[in-house]
Amino acid sequence: MEAIGLSFIDWSIILIYFGFVLGIGIYLRKFTTSQEDFFLAGRKNSSWVAGLAFLSANLGALELLGMTGNTFKYGMYVAHFYWIGAIPAMIFLGIYMMPFYYSSKINSIPGYLKLRFDEKTRVINGISFAIMTLLVSGINLYAMALVLHTFLGWNWDVSMWISAITVAVYVGLSGLMSAIFTEIIQFFLIWFGLFLVSILGIIEIGSLQEILVRINEYSPSVSFTTLWSTSSDPTQNGMFIHWAGIVLGLGFVLSFGYWTTDFLVVQRAFSAKDLRAARLTPILASFFKMALPFIVIIAGLIAIALSIDPNSGFKLLQDGGQINYDSALPLLIARYYPSGLIGLGVTALLAGFMAGQAGNISAFNTVWTYDIYRSVINKNATDSNLLWMGRVSTIVGVIISLGTAYWAKSFPSIMDYMQAIFSWVNAPLFATMLLGMFVWWITPNGAFWGLIAGMLSSFGMWLGVKFHWFNESLLTFSSVQSDMAANFWRAWWAWLICFGVTIIISLFTKKRPKEELVGLVKGLTDEKHDAHLPFTQRPEFYGLVSLAVFILLNILFW
């Protein structure tokens, strides 16, 4: 493909963005004087600020490109990632789990494991999370360089180093606060920079209905335009998956595992000014999450509709005979955007990559500093020690991410492993958290060995399928396969193994006294949150509204 040409105006917009985020980092530096400022943004954010940051930390450009490409590959089933794969978990986090997290004044998710179980469970989770975060951060960096190189013709090394240095500077200066500021700016740039693609695509084709009709006419036997109506037979939908796999694997384990336990997103809720704001954080974010398919899914469907029309001149790129699905969104930007808007579209993608990396780095520096450095290396660290370590670990984290990015570059298929990495760490962790928060007699040894068994079994299943030690259908109960279906089912089994092992070992090991678990476990804790407020001002009310919109959307696109 010929690289997308950028004019002077487009370059100006990109440079303004870089200048802006660096300027914000410098501006916020003077407000970052303690470790709580650096790691938790002073715990002063409103639910709107924390909510948008909560969503944006997950909204990397890798996701935007990947999900638009996945829609081209799998059809509208990808919307499950935004609806059943997110909304119930976000509401559950806000209503049921956040009070335990926020009220215990922890600084990180491993910090909760220390209070609820013991030091060894905290450290094993801290280490696995730190490794996962740096892997994801490096893959994010690699993906950015790949996109900039493929579509803009930019140099690999220059792209990676400039972005990494920019992130290191602004996160190193003011920690979570500047990460949150840039994440919110990124949220608006993504909407303004990419929603226009959907608008112009619909105008070109005629209507959303016309897009769906064209796709259905092209593929009458396999549905690409429905959510559930073809899910009872995996051969009839583009993702080749049964509804049980969607509900158990994505809707329950992967979704709850990510949204309720991944510190990258939950850290944003910890920055809220009070418990009500923290509980509202994921619930407000859920409304914006539900709206995202109107960018990525619609763009993916537009790309399908255009590519099946021989007169449109639209065709996805091919790499070595394989279709490059991730090229869908950049090609649509190049198709519709004139000078100026191209700069905005590229800036939106850049902002997504950089905010995604900043999110990973700010989560890494917190877990490293609190759960590894202070917990294992320097137990008497002072406030200034921790602030210094936060800045140092930011720089070190960025350098390791660069190394991971170069490593990822030598294994081009590694981006496929992103979902696999989540299923190794987050899926079993969710079983540990669920049992830890809701069952008082779960023991520290049960949690520790359950977590180990869950992580190892998930990794083992992934290895087993990859190296053909056993057939994938053993996990998925289906003769037809897709990578996504395998991810969903593997996550479910890893969760179940962790859940079962934790319970069995807890039955035979020493329990902690109930009085030590007050504030950490449901049933032993005062739970009259926001009881003094009218119902319409409570998080539960907004949760119910969000749930109603979620159900409506699923019925609408059934």
Place this chain on the structure above:
Amino acid sequence: MSEYGMKPIWYFVGLILMVMGSIIFLAGVNDFMNPPDIKTILAELHPGIWWGAVMVLFGSVMFLKTRKGSV
């Protein structure tokens, strides 16, 4: 955290949308007056003009509402 005068995030969001929207709007006007040789699909709708204007409008509201505030 220091208690004095930190501008809210909405101030910065408004500012960057205003600046970028203005540039996109002016680029759209320039394309309207001096049409480029290679046109994008739907270039006749001049998306740069109206989308730039929407950004400026949205950004201005956020910027003006928060320019005197601090958190």
